[in-house]
Amino acid sequence: MQRFDFIPTPLVGLMVVQRKVIEDYRGLLSRLYCVEEFCAAGINKPIAQINHTITHNKGAVRGLHFQHPPHTETKLVSCLTGAIWDVAVDFRRNSPTFLQWHGETLSAENRKSLFIPEGFAHGFQTLTEDCELIYLHTAAYRPDAEGALNVADPRLNITWPLPIDDLSERDRNHSFIGLDSQGIVL
Ligand SMILES: Cc1cn([C@H]2C[C@H](O)[C@@H](COP(=O)(O)OP(=O)(O)O[C@H]3O[C@@H](C)C(=O)[C@@H](O)[C@H]3O)O2)c(=O)[nH]c1=O
Numbered sequence: 283m284q285r286f287d288f289i290p291t292p293l294v295g296l297m298v299v300q301r302k303v304i305e306d307y308r309g310l311l312s313r314l315y316c317v318e319e320f321c322a323a324g325i326n327k328p329i330a331q332i333n334h335t336i337t338h339n340k341g342a343v344r345g346l347h348f349q350h351p352p353h354t355e356t357k358l359v360s361c362l363t364g365a366i367w368d369v370a371v372d373f374r375r376n377s378p379t380f381l382q383w384h385g386e387t388l389s390a391e392n393r394k395s396l397f398i399p400e401g402f403a404h405g406f407q408t409l410t411e412d413c414e415l416i417y418l419h420t421a422a423y424r425p426d427a428e429g430a431l432n433v434a435d436p437r438l439n440i441t442w443p444l445p446i447d448d449l450s451e452r453d454r455n456h457s458f459i460g461l462d463s464q465g466i467v468l
Pocket residue numbers: 333335344345346347348357404405406417423450
């Protein structure tokens with residue numbers, strides 16, 4: 283029996299992963315990841331790091347983060363407590379959807395994860411208090427390779443569902459996207 287549905291989004295390669303649960307009188311069991319099923323869906327890079335975060339405040343935003351080559355990575359983001367609005371921005375220069383974004387609600391209740399391919403920036407806003415997330419990364423964390431877009435960048439025009447009431451100083455200070463005289467992203 284399949285434990286996941288892989289649902290495409292308008293941004294090629296970005297996928298919602300619906301986790302199917304098995305319930306009995308004790309509670310439930312669900313897989314967060316399965317190498318066999320993910321490989322069959324074309325997601326085949328080995329996992330290098332698993333991160334866990336808790337965000338206390340509702341309305342808090344983290345992001346929009348990525349790692350520069352050669353440390354690009356895919357992320358599988360799951361929300362195990364509470365609910366978030368998860369956003370991925372297509373930052374692949376050759377993509378027809380370059381600079382477009384897609385948002386999905388991920389929650390403990392809906393058991394959706396978001397698979398984010400290489401070349402995307404990622405961020406989220408908490409829709410409840412005390413949100414707990416698990417990230418599966420295909421590259422180790424490299425602070426020297428960190429890149430970021432600003433969550434309030436007008437060129438992205440992300441419509442965050444709640445007023446942003448908490449954003450780290452670092453995330454507040456990421457630059458806006460610049461364009462040269464020919465409209466090329468700098
Ligand atoms: C991501 C990361 C951070 N750190 C450290 C750096 C810092 O001292 C502290 C908190 O890091 P940050 O402020 O970057 O945490 P945060 O803003 O939660 O960063 C995360 O944001 C979301 C949107 C993502 O997509 C993740 O990949 C990650 O970038 O933890 C590690 O040691 N290892 C890691 O893998």
